[in-house]
Amino acid sequence: MNTAIYGLLFVVLAPLFGGLLAGVDRRVSARMQSRIGPPLLQPFYDVGKLLQKKTRQVNPVAGPLLLGHVIFMAATGALLLGGTDLIFVAFVFALAALFLVLAAGSANSPYSFTGAERELIVLLASEPFFILMMAGVCKVSGVSTFGDVLAYPQWVAPQLPGILIAFLIVATIKLRKSPFDISTSHHPHQELVSGLTTDMSGRLLAYVEVAHWYESAILCAFMVLLFNRSWPIGLVAFGVAYALEVLVDNSTSRAKWQLVLRSTWAATLVLCGGNVLALFVIGR
Amino acid sequence: MDRTTFLAxxxxxxxxxxxxxxxxxxxxxxxxxxxxxxxxxxWAFVKDNAFEYLREEIVPGDEVPSISASFPAAFLYENEIRELFGINVTGLNVDLGGQLYKTAKKIPFSPSAIRARLEANAAAGIASASPTPPAGPHGAAHAASSPAPTSAPTAGKTA
Amino acid sequence: MKRTVIPFGPQHPVLPEPIVLDLILEDERVVDAVPTIGYIHRGLEMMVERVEYTEMGFVVERICGICSFMHGMGYCLSLETIMNVEVPDRAKWLRLIWAEISRIQSHLLWLGLGADAFGFENLFMHCWRMREEILDIFEKTTGGRVIHSVNRIGGVKRDVSDAELAAILVRLEELGKAFKKTASVFATDPSIAHRLVGVGVLSPEDALSTASVGPMARASGLATDTRLGGANLYDQIDFQPVVETAGDCLARVAVRLREVEQSIGIIRQAIDKMPKGEGLPLENRPRGNPAGEAFTRLEQPRGEVVYYVKANGTKYLERFRARTPTFANIPAMIQLVKGCELADVPNIILTIDPCISCTER
Amino acid sequence: MSMFSRSPWILHYDGSSCNGCDIEVLACLTPLYDVERFGVVNTGNPKHADIFLVTGSVNERNIDIIQNLYGQMPDPKVVVAVGACACSGGIFARAYNIQGGIDKVIPVDVYVPGCAARPESIIDGVVQGIAALEEKRKKRAS
Incomplete structure (x- = not known):
């Protein structure tokens, strides 16, 4: 009963959290570029405007697919906090991301399509990370739901150093930060125009934005999971990680997809896989 | 023009x-x-600080050989003079087929196009150059009385 | 292999100006590129029919808003050659100083755009912030930010006081310090190297056969610099052309980075050497109409520009022609784009520093 | 007051301009002018844009492009013609290949004068564009 309320709370509050985070991000980035930057609530203004705009659907399936993208992103968070099995959550998370790829791929524009192809490439490399991460957390704590891991009396993180480092790399992809923003980018000056989102307008683009807010909140929840004994420390850890991402975003150029693929696989297989493998070997 | 000497x-x-x-x-x-x-x-060439050129007088319809075999980058200039002036350049390595500038009026820099524009201006009372070329050592008469086209290349000035 | 055609342009965020490259891709590798231009073709060369030679300079300045000063200067130099006008010394020096300031402005602008193309927005912002300093100097001395209109046939329209020149030196000194930091980021950042090293390599032989000019040729080891001819007082300046040998995108960036510092040095020498004082003559205005022809060459930020002016003794010129550096560099660009990856296309296009409005006139 | 006034996204297209206005449009984004303060984003993608900034005049070749870009922008949308060339053809109005200002092809809501238009006036043009955007939204809603 209690956990279901947490799930509902996530659905309602996560967009606020994600939107505000995006607002802080834009302002901090602007400061790093010696600009003042937009108001803190700018992401909300943007989405509000997009909802008022006329929507051009290039393909009738794009709308439902993107709605699915938002719903499944929200569901991922709800299921996580609602006490569902962690591995299952990781799968739903992957499914949510897949909806965006399908929606972008359904548009008949080369930019959107190439963006979808690139997104799929990094998705294939990064989604196993979340499954391995969950496996690691379950192995260390011996329990398999969010609440139980948080109630576990010992720290999970010290036993998962590889996963913590890999988390930073994968989060760069998930948060669409340079150098790994190859499928779409927050600053729209790349060779694929706006990549995945090139053909989405009005309401559809708003869905993508909102889903992205959910995604940020889910990553934050994952961080709390890793720092299980105290959620304020988890939040701080996420804050530090996010600050690092912003710093890296502002001090690197966009990588090419081969490098992205190599580093994601390295993060997933070597760091994360190695970490989980070590747990099983030592734990035996 | 003397094609063989020119290409040599x-x-x-x-x-x-x-x-x-x-x-x-x-x-x-x-x-x-x-x-x-x-x-x-x-046709102008540069080496170190020297600037030299070859000069030819071409009558509309004359065939001008492409120099893109020796200078591959010539294709851009040759497509340009073909499209804007209507000069009949043959044997280009890259033929853009009149798609380079794609101006609203075809061949806008040709003698007849210029003449037509100037006459239209004169008729409409718009100040512009005169449709009849001035006599004297310069202008149109100059080109006609210039030395034999395949004479030694004139060393141009560098500025 | 599946082939995709990506229409790169005419409207594309990486390109501030319209040019079309139809990129034929196999996966993400470009197998062919077909260029189309003409979106900015105004036919301003033919405006000589209706614009008197005295006013044509203002049209020529607007061939391009980035090298506006140099275009105006080139036009005036051509007519001064035809009309045999001796330009006063101080005016010549002022032209040289403004020309070098234009070079710094253009290179900073380009470095920013280049950084933006490979996804380094922060560098873009910092380069453009420095560029605003240069625009401020321009505005103070000429009255315009991008279009200056200070050149006249026979000299320049405005004087810059000695005190102002000294102040410019101080500002450039400051700028030079800030620029050094930014330049070191371009030169040493590994993520930039990942995008630029070994990308779009132009060999010295290819640079010659594609008739490349300016930083494009100099990055491939050709020491071509029109300024070495010594015209326009450059014979009184001590400088060496900036040459790199790698021929890749990073080399082209490096040439421009070093040229910014070189230009600051040239301006310093010029202010040092020029005749001082108030009320020195600035122009010798010619009388009558020009007759004759002239080829004028200048080293613009993007490379050698060639002007051809033919006058027939009337107040309308018979022919005006500008062969701009980007026009000369397009064959090289097309050659480099073939065989590269989609992600490299913006870098290759931008490292030639394309100025399409120059190209199409 | 709706969200439109707080989040005008821009699409910039260079008709046949000399680059002067284009670089001034870009300069608006950079630290000295920083239009992102007002929520302005240079999208580079017609499907995301609210305000169409056009610099330079119209020639035979870019008519289709400008109409196409305008057509791709979802309603409500406004057009801001930046610089003398976009307003009337400017100094190039007499050139043989120029047909005139942007309003020959698409409806223009705001005209920004200048050769080249200064960043301050471009920002002013965008602000006026926002007001026009707001009106169009109201019309659509009613």
Whole structure:
């Protein structure tokens, strides 16, 4: 009963959290570029405007697919906090991301399509990370739901150093930060125009934005999971990680997809896989 | 124009390691000698700080050989003079087929097009250059009375 | 292999100006590129029919808003050659100083755009912030930010006081310090190297056969610099052309980085050497109409520009022609784009520093 | 007051301009002018844009492009013609290949004068564009 309320709370509050985070991000980035930057609530203004705009659907399936993208992103968070099995959550998370790829791929524009192809490439490399991460957390704590891991009396993180480092790399992809923003980018000056989102307008683009807010909140929840004994420390850890991402975003150029693929696989297989493998070997 | 001598001179520049600086055409309006007008075409080359050019007088319809075999970059200039002046350049390595500028009016720099514009201006009372070329050592008469086109390349000034 | 055609342009965020490259891709590798231009073709060369030679300079300045000063200067130099006008010394020096300031402005602008193309927005912002300093100097001395209109046939329209020149030196000194930091980021950042090293390599032979000019040729080891001819007082300046040998995108960036510092040095020498004082003559205005022809060459930020002016003794010129550096560099660009990856296309296009409005006139 | 006034996204297209206005449009984004303060984003993608900034005049070749870009922008949308060339053809109005200002092809809501238009006036043009955007939204809603 209690956990279901947490799930509902996530659905309602996560967009606020994600939107505000995006607002802080834009302002901090602007400061790093010696600009003042937009108001803190700018992401909300943007989405509000997009909802008022006329929507051009290039393909009738794009709308439902993107709605699915938002719903499944929200569901991922709800299921996580609602006490569902962690591995299952990781799968739903992957499914949510897949909806965006399908929606972008359904548009008949080369930019959107190439963006979808690139997104799929990094998705294939990064989604196993979340499954391995969950496996690691379950192995260390011996329990398999969010609440139980948080109630576990010992720290999970010290036993998962590889996963913590890999988390930073994968989060760069998930948060669409340079150098790994190859499928779409927050600053729209790349060779694929706006990549995945090139053909989405009005309401559809708003869905993508909102889903992205959910995604940020889910990553934050994952961080709390890793720092299980105290959620304020988890939040701080996420804050530090996010600050690092912003710093890296502002001090690197966009990588090419081969490098992205190599580093994601390295993060997933070597760091994360190695970490989980070590747990099983030592734990035996 | 003397095609063989011209291409031989071009090849000399090529072998000498010169860089193609530009191919430039100028339309001269009709005169008594050339009722259809003519073109004054310059092929200019640069090496270190030296700037030299070959000059030919071309009558509309004359065939001008492409120099893209010796200077591959010439294709851009040759497509340009073909499209803007209507000069009949043959044997290009890259033929853009009139798609380079794609101007609203075809062949806008040709003697007849210039003449038509100037006459229209004069008729409408808009101040513009005179549709009849001034007599004297310069202008259209100059091109007609210029030395034999395949004479030694004139050393141009560098600025 | 599946082939995709990506229409790169005419409207594309990486390109501030319209040019079309139809990129034929196999996966993400470009197998062919077909260029189309003409979106900015105004036919301003033919405006000589209706614009008197005295006013044509203002049209020529607007061939391009980035090298506006140099275009105006080139036009005036051509007519001064035809009309045999001796330009006063101080005017010549002022032209040289403004020309070098234009070079710094253009290179900073380009470095920013280049950084933006490979996804380094922060560098873009910092380069453009420095560029605003240069624009401020321009505005103070000429009255315009991008279009200056200070050149006249026979000299320049405005004087810059000695005190102002000294102040410019101080500002450039400051700028030079800030620029050094930014330049070191371009030169040493590994993520930039990942995008630029070994990308779009132009060999010295290819640079010659594609008739490349300016930083494009100099990055491939050719020491071509029109300023070495010594015209326009450059014979009184001590400088060496900036040459790099790698021929890749990073080399082209490096040439421009070093040229910014070189230009600051040239301006310093010029201010040092020029005749001082108030009320020195600035122009010798010619009388009558020009007759004759002239080829004028200048080293613009993007490379050698060639002007051809033919006058027939009337107040309307018979022919004006500008062969701009980007026009000369397009064959090289097309050659480099073939065989590269989609992600490299913006870098290759931008490292030639394309100025399409120059190209199409 | 709706969200439109707080989040005008821009699409910039260079008609046949000399680059002067284009670089001034870009300069608006950079630290000295920083239009992102007002929520302005240079999208580079017609499907995301609210305000169409056009610099330079119209020639035969870019008519289709400008109409196409305008057509791709979802309603409500406004057009801001930046610089003398976009307003009337400017100094190039007399050139043979120029047909005139942007309003020959698409409806223009705001004209920004200048050769080249200064960043301050471009920002002013965008602000006026926002007001026009707001009106169009109201019309659509009613």
């Amino acid at each position: 001179r071009i090849e000399e520049y090529h072998m000498g390691g010169w860089r193609l600086a530009l191919i430039n055409a100028t339309s001269a309006m009709s005169t008594e000698e050339q009722p259809g007008g003519s073109f004054d075409v310059v």
